[in-house]
Amino acid sequence: xxxxxxxxxxxxxxxxxxxxxxxxxxxxxxxxxxxxxxxxxxxxxxxxxxxxxxxxxxxxxxxxxxxxxxxxxxxxxxxxxxxxxxxxxxxxxxxxxxxxxxxxxxxxxxxxxxxxxxxxxxxxxxxxxxxxxxxxxxxxx
Numbered sequence: 150x151x152x153x154x155x156x157x158x159x160x161x162x163x164x165x166x167x168x169x170x171x172x173x174x175x176x177x178x179x180x181x182x183x184x185x186x187x188x189x190x191x192x193x194x195x196x197x198x199x200x201x202x203x204x205x206x207x208x209x210x211x212x213x214x215x216x217x218x219x220x221x222x223x224x225x226x227x228x229x230x231x232x233x234x235x236x237x238x239x240x241x242x243x244x245x246x247x248x249x250x251x252x253x254x255x256x257x258x259x260x261x262x263x264x265x266x267x268x269x270x271x272x273x274x275x276x277x278x279x280x281x282x283x284x285x286x287x288x289x290x
Contacts, residue, residue, distance in 0.1 A: 163187065169219070176225070186214035190237070193217065196225035204231035211248065218253070 158178045162168075163185030172193035174181070181195060184203040189195075201223075203214040213232025217223075221235055224243035229235060236253035245257050 166214075168193075184214055188214070188216045190217055190219035190221065192220045194222045196223060196227075196243070198226045199223050200228045200230070202228070202230045 158181075160178045160181040162181070162183040165185035166183045167188040168183075169189065169191040172189060172195045174195055174197075176197045178197075180198040182200045182202060183189070184201065186203055187201045189201070201215055201217065204211050206212060209231070211231035211233060215229045215231065215233050215235060217229065217235040218237035218239065220238045222240045223229070224241055224245065226244040227241045228246045229241070230246070230248050233248065234250045235241070235247070236251055236255065238254045239251050240256045241247060241251075242256070242258040245259050247257060251257055
């Protein structure tokens with residue numbers, strides 16, 4: 150499993166991570182990061198773009214790696230960071246950022262978005278450096 154994560158999926162599973170059995174990856178193993186020291190229990194379901202990461206800040210009270218229980222569902226884009234425990238039978242919704250322990254049989258969802266500032270006539274122009282070139286794939290010249 151480790152080799153397949155490194156070859157072409159943009160994913161990384163630490164060789165020192167502990168995974169009870171092969172998790173289910175419903176949308177493939179794209180963009181999944183599991184740090185060294187992280188533990189994942191049985192019957193995990195992990196969607197794309199998930200981070201299960203260690204906190205390595207020396208002065209942090211949550212320094213270490215996550216321990217994830219059995220039968221845990223982790224939605225796409227979720228981030229589970231630091232020395233925390235995710236209980237058994239937990240569902241973590243898409244794009245949630247989890248930095249605290251979660252009890253067994255819990256459901257975690259994001260807060261609703263909040264508006265920081267309203268602007269008028271927003272300028273969404275994207276500027277690049279250099280020249281953008283496009284090549285026709287069917288051009289055999």
